[in-house]
Amino acid sequence: MACHQQLLTIKTAGKSLCNITAKVENIVAESGIKTGLCTLFLRHTSASLVIQENADPDVLLDLEKFFAKLVPEDSQRYIHNAEGPDDMPAHIRTVLTKTSEQIPISQGELVLGTWQGIYIWEHRQRGHIREVFIHITGD
């Protein structure tokens, strides 16, 4: 059983979802692994790794709008304000979503559904450099 590890670095825009599906698919193809498991791990606590609809970009806008309302940038609500009004909401948005994802590989491809895309969700107002550690095992 082979193992392939690679760090994927992404420059995000502020508060939005960034589709990284093609980048991950390329790394899976390069690994040469045909039957296995792809694990994605995001090395941050103010951004998320999620799988969401890849067809209508309005879905991504609605996700952002819903979370902006659910977790308001209102410094009076939080003790932790030193890093700006968007920082504590970013941690809460992260804990409500995901830091890692795992997708099986079959016949050399991720078994994503037709409408599934892999996204980094930036929760800070400004864009950041985000690191996704990719671990692929299989044959």
Add this chain to the structure above:
Amino acid sequence: MACHQQLLTIKTAGKSLCNITAKVENIVAESGIKTGLCTLFLRHTSASLVIQENADPDVLLDLEKFFAKLVPEDSQRYIHNAEGPDDMPAHIRTVLTKTSEQIPISQGELVLGTWQGIYIWEHRQRGHIREVFIHITGD
């Protein structure tokens, strides 16, 4: 190290949690793997894969009720309405929960706690055919 992959297809009822624990346990038993890891990946963005209480069915009703209130079916709130008033809420409910799960296997059995069951949570009003890709590795 052996690898076993299988697609599990489930017909859900609308907006409810469907217990798939026994089906997954059967696939683990059939794989013959005694020490390993079972990865479950749901190939959809309007349903979730979650681990929840398996004893009192009222817990499942309360989960549904909480989410119905947290993510209202109110088309005025969403831009993405083309697929019906339950579609965007379904995507939000999915992002607030999970798309995949991983459960270690020891002595030929999933190491689930006494009160843990594996569920597909249908977020659309109508039942759907849902696919769970199961990947088991180990010895």
Add this chain to the structure above:
Amino acid sequence: MACHQQLLTIKTAGKSLCNITAKVENIVAESGIKTGLCTLFLRHTSASLVIQENADPDVLLDLEKFFAKLVPEDSQRYIHNAEGPDDMPAHIRTVLTKTSEQIPISQGELVLGTWQGIYIWEHRQRGHIREVFIHITGD
């Protein structure tokens, strides 16, 4: 490819996040695995396993405060009340967060980001004995 499985038992305090990073790192070191994957699985439905900020303890207080408001202990809202007013909220808080986590291992160490810690989040009012099943594979 080697496999190391171990049960980690933690005594939590009520409604708070308990940092288990050092304990997990010790188990990874003991496993001797240099390149691989560490899977953590929490065997409960009223506590969560999350990765969060490890620097400012105020972040943990704000997380607790946000969830206390989002999922109120109000028995009128829930059908499932037999185990106390904190029980159904604990299940909801669990479904909104995570039951398992997976962290790649590189050069013998978890690839956690600088600010990431691994936490058990106790959602019940009273402390409990919680079990985390740890599964490590690699070379």
